[in-house]
Amino acid sequence: MTQRRSYAVGTGLFIVLGFSALAYLATQTTSVANATQGASYMVETHFANVGQLKTRAPVKIAGVRVGSVQSIELVPGKEEAKVTLSIDDRHKDIPDDSVATIFTSGLLGDQYVGIQFGRSKTPVKEGGEIGLTRPAQQLEEMLGKFFGGGSAPDRLGGTFHVTAEFTNVGALQPGAAVKMAGVPIGSVDSVVIKPGSSEATVTLGIDKRYSQIPDDSSAAVFTSGLIGSQYVAIQPGGSPEYLAEGDSFVLTQSALQLEDLIGKFLVNGSPSDNKSGGAQGSTQPDNAGKK
Amino acid sequence: MTAKGDNVVIRSLTQIGACGLFLLTILAAVPRSLRHGRETVRQIWFVGAMSLTIVMTCGLFVGMVLGLQLYDVLSIFGGTSATGTVVAIAIYRELGPVVTALLFAGRAGTSVTAEIGLMRATDQLDAMEMMAVDPIAYVAVPRFLAGVVALPLLGVVFCAMGVFGGHLVGVTWLGIDNGTFWSNMTATVDVHKDIVNGVLLKSFAFGIVVSLIAVFQGYTTPPTSEGVAYATTRTVVASSIAILALDFVLTSFLI
Amino acid sequence: MTDDAIVRIRGLTTVLNGKTIFDNLDLDIPRGRITAIMGPSGTGKTTLLKHITGQMRGDAGSVEVDGENVPALSRERLFGLRERIGYLFQNSALLTDFDVFENVAFPLRQHTRLPEELIRNIVLNKLQAVGLRGAARLMPTELSGGMARRVALARAIVFDPALILYDEPFVGLDPIALNQVLLLIRTLNQTLGITSVLVAHELAAVQKVAERVYLIANGKVVAQGAPDSLADDGSPWTAQFFGGEADGPVPFQYPAGDYATALGFPGGKA
Numbered sequence: 001m002t003q004r005r006s007y008a009v010g011t012g013l014f015i016v017l018g019f020s021a022l023a024y025l026a027t028q029t030t031s032v033a034n035a036t037q038g039a040s041y042m043v044e045t046h047f048a049n050v051g052q053l054k055t056r057a058p059v060k061i062a063g064v065r066v067g068s069v070q071s072i073e074l075v076p077g078k079e080e081a082k083v084t085l086s087i088d089d090r091h092k093d094i095p096d097d098s099v100a101t102i103f104t105s106g107l108l109g110d111q112y113v114g115i116q117f118g119r120s121k122t123p124v125k126e127g128g129e130i131g132l133t134r135p136a137q138q139l140e141e142m143l144g145k146f147f148g149g150g151s152a153p154d155r156l157g158g159t160f161h162v163t164a165e166f167t168n169v170g171a172l173q174p175g176a177a178v179k180m181a182g183v184p185i186g187s188v189d190s191v192v193i194k195p196g197s198s199e200a201t202v203t204l205g206i207d208k209r210y211s212q213i214p215d216d217s218s219a220a221v222f223t224s225g226l227i228g229s230q231y232v233a234i235q236p237g238g239s240p241e242y243l244a245e246g247d248s249f250v251l252t253q254s255a256l257q258l259e260d261l262i263g264k265f266l267v268n269g270s271p272s273d274n275k276s277g278g279a280q281g282s283t284q285p286d287n288a289g290k291k
Numbered sequence: 292m293t294a295k296g297d298n299v300v301i302r303s304l305t306q307i308g309a310c311g312l313f314l315l316t317i318l319a320a321v322p323r324s325l326r327h328g329r330e331t332v333r334q335i336w337f338v339g340a341m342s343l344t345i346v347m348t349c350g351l352f353v354g355m356v357l358g359l360q361l362y363d364v365l366s367i368f369g370g371t372s373a374t375g376t377v378v379a380i381a382i383y384r385e386l387g388p389v390v391t392a393l394l395f396a397g398r399a400g401t402s403v404t405a406e407i408g409l410m411r412a413t414d415q416l417d418a419m420e421m422m423a424v425d426p427i428a429y430v431a432v433p434r435f436l437a438g439v440v441a442l443p444l445l446g447v448v449f450c451a452m453g454v455f456g457g458h459l460v461g462v463t464w465l466g467i468d469n470g471t472f473w474s475n476m477t478a479t480v481d482v483h484k485d486i487v488n489g490v491l492l493k494s495f496a497f498g499i500v501v502s503l504i505a506v507f508q509g510y511t512t513p514p515t516s517e518g519v520a521y522a523t524t525r526t527v528v529a530s531s532i533a534i535l536a537l538d539f540v541l542t543s544f545l546i
Numbered sequence: 547m548t549d550d551a552i553v554r555i556r557g558l559t560t561v562l563n564g565k566t567i568f569d570n571l572d573l574d575i576p577r578g579r580i581t582a583i584m585g586p587s588g589t590g591k592t593t594l595l596k597h598i599t600g601q602m603r604g605d606a607g608s609v610e611v612d613g614e615n616v617p618a619l620s621r622e623r624l625f626g627l628r629e630r631i632g633y634l635f636q637n638s639a640l641l642t643d644f645d646v647f648e649n650v651a652f653p654l655r656q657h658t659r660l661p662e663e664l665i666r667n668i669v670l671n672k673l674q675a676v677g678l679r680g681a682a683r684l685m686p687t688e689l690s691g692g693m694a695r696r697v698a699l700a701r702a703i704v705f706d707p708a709l710i711l712y713d714e715p716f717v718g719l720d721p722i723a724l725n726q727v728l729l730l731i732r733t734l735n736q737t738l739g740i741t742s743v744l745v746a747h748e749l750a751a752v753q754k755v756a757e758r759v760y761l762i763a764n765g766k767v768v769a770q771g772a773p774d775s776l777a778d779d780g781s782p783w784t785a786q787f788f789g790g791e792a793d794g795p796v797p798f799q800y801p802a803g804d805y806a807t808a809l810g811f812p813g814g815k816a
Contacts, residue, residue: 007333007336008332010340011333011335013340014343015440021447021450025383025451025454025490029480030477031479031481413637414639415639415640418633418635420601421631421633422628422652422653422701423625423656
């Protein structure tokens with residue numbers, strides 16, 4: 001029997017060890033460690049856009065976690081999200097005119113709700129509402145602001161179609177913007193290979209409000225900033241005649257590949273340029289070898 | 292059971308089918324084996340507690356090597372502060388349950404197969420039958436249950452050791468800030484997704500599969516020393532394949 | 547004599563993998579006696595014991611043990627019956643996990659809730675009977691073949707069964723151990739009145755204890771009677787078996803095709 005009892009004791013120890021390891025993992029290495037402890041109260045907020053915010057995301061004041069997102073639901077009949085915040089009872093003194101904002105931790109991190117205090121002396125109550133909110137900033141919009149990409153305008157006035165032929169359209173996609181003087185005036189309808197040649201035919205849908213485009217204007221494929229999307233830019237010419245439905249641009253400038261641009265900076269040109277590859281091979285130093 | 296002329300596919304299918312039926316036999320015998328609770332406790336000691344050393348050692352080394360590799364790779368992107376997070380997630384979701392199950396199959400599964408096989412070869416199972424003791428309830432079920440209970444616990448211990456190993460390398464040797472290491476980990480690792488669905492659920496499923504295969508191979512082995520040797524090999528091969536295949540299936544459902 | 551038979555087998559027919567093991571076999575084991583079942587290797591003597599314990603079932607016929615028809619019993623009833631039957635395995639089949647004491651105590655622990663004190667008394671009593679009380683704390687691997695068989699015997703009689711089946715109890719024993727086992731079989735039979743069935747092929751040993759011998763060959767009982775008279779009853783089976791002839795009704799050659807054909811000679815019977 002002593003033999004059996006020692007097995008029972010050993011097995012018991014083993015099970016206890018296993019469960020304590022589990023408790024350690026669960027409490028010390030996971031987000032449970034950040035979970036609110038004790039009582040909390042609910043506060044309602046409304047956002048026009050919650051972005052990637054998820055339930056259980058942190059709620060922070062001055063960067064310190066004070067609670068978590070309890071629920072996110074769409075307000076019926078409105079383009080608005082109701083976000084319920086569960087805030088720790090220790091933080092009872094949030095002014096009722098505070099501003100709730102959806103922030104992103106770092107450039108690519110998770111989103112959280114940040115509360116910036118207002119000046120009111122009355123704190124927000126259980127079940128109350130933080131009325132002032134700022135919605136999630138979409139990364140695309142922020143980048144768009146930097147790079148001037150912007151989106152295609154609404155086509156309220158109808159469109160007319162003109163075509164342009166490019167030797168290289170780069171990454172131009174249907175739906176990309178068409179701009180004149182940086183102002184969107186239409187969008188790319190289709191990008192197809194012209195039958196029997198190596199050129200691409202791009203059909204542009206241009207708003208009828210901008211029908212006065214000289215017929216000797218040139219079209220170019222540009223890139224918004226360094227990593228932005230590509231668009232078609234129209235540089236007006238001096239002709240008194242205007243482009244009409246079905247016409248095509250005479251002058252076009254193809255897309256510049258980023259690689260080519262960078263290659264121009266380098267003394268030896270683009271190593272991917274196969275046409276002169278044989279001649280360059282002898283003069284080009286072996287970069288890899290030197291490094 | 293199967294004719295020698297049958298090809299590999301038919302033989303494998305026969306084995307899988309027989310294994311499935313054996314699972315039903317075992318499950319049906321679970322109520323009858325409740326009176327052998329002591330035997331189950333004893334088997335948890337043998338398959339579980341006796342595997343602790345190998346599981347803890349391997350967990351430590353896996354955590355350490357992960358810490359080292361990740362630090363090396365992440366330093367390219369200046370992201371070494373994420374080392375702890377990635378170590379924890381990699382271990383909780385994949386390496387913990389899978390490596391533990393593979394170790395378990397090698398350490399405990401083989402010994403269960405060999406033990407039952409030898410009991411069969413030396414008539415001990417028949418002797419139990421003759422003493423009016425059901426060998427399924429007394430021999431097969433306790434070892435099966437012990438594996439199902441022990442593997443999740445071993446998996447959790449493996450994970451704890453792995454995180455400790457990652458901390459040892461990352462913080463103590465390579466100088467990642469201790470606070471950064473832990474806070475990034477605690478901010479990202481999720482109890483439900485990474486621990487419950489990762490370590491526990493997977494280990495539980497692997498526990499069922501590995502224990503079933505080990506007990507089945509032992510129970511159906513031809514009662515010769517050659518038969519026992521083959522059965523032991525088959526336990527390792529079949530368990531390893533089953534663990535990795537099941538891991539993929541489970542992951543695709545859980546992710 | 548057959549009026550009080552503890553085992554009554556009638557018309558037992560068993561076919562295993564296309565091979566007929568028993569062909570309409572009739573056999574009675576008288577209560578309170580020592581009966582030996584003999585026969586050439588491979589005639590299914592052990593299989594016959596397995597029919598008596600219900601581990602195997604025949605294709606036809608009945609096996610009645612202590613008034614119950616074994617093939618028809620439910621699992622619970624069968625287990626109940628087995629508690630009244632002791633079985634001594636050829637290789638002893640001790641549980642290698644446990645020491646000698648726990649091996650003998652195993653059936654008690656599994657089937658009763660006796661206090662530890664009582665279990666200890668019963669086990670030591672049985673071990674004393676087989677002369678191994680001093681070996682109670684040894685593990686099975688530390689025992690010689692003869693000792694292991696005596697421990698297995700102590701385990702088989704721990705419930706004081708009405709019937710003990712001995713499967714090849716004399717195989718691999720030196721003369722001293724063999725005589726110890728013989729003595730035990732006789733003592734158990736005489737002092738406790740336990741019916742004993744021996745499966746063996748050592749004629750000399752069987753003659754010392756058995757009161758009745760069945761000779762089985764080709765799935766049938768080919769001879770039966772007292773061991774002394776059996777050897778010279780004139781049947782070719784007994785003459786070959788007890789005389790130890792290499793060839794006879796039990797052929798030296800395993801059944802095979804024509805030898806010349808197998809060797810590829812053209813003259814063979816095709």
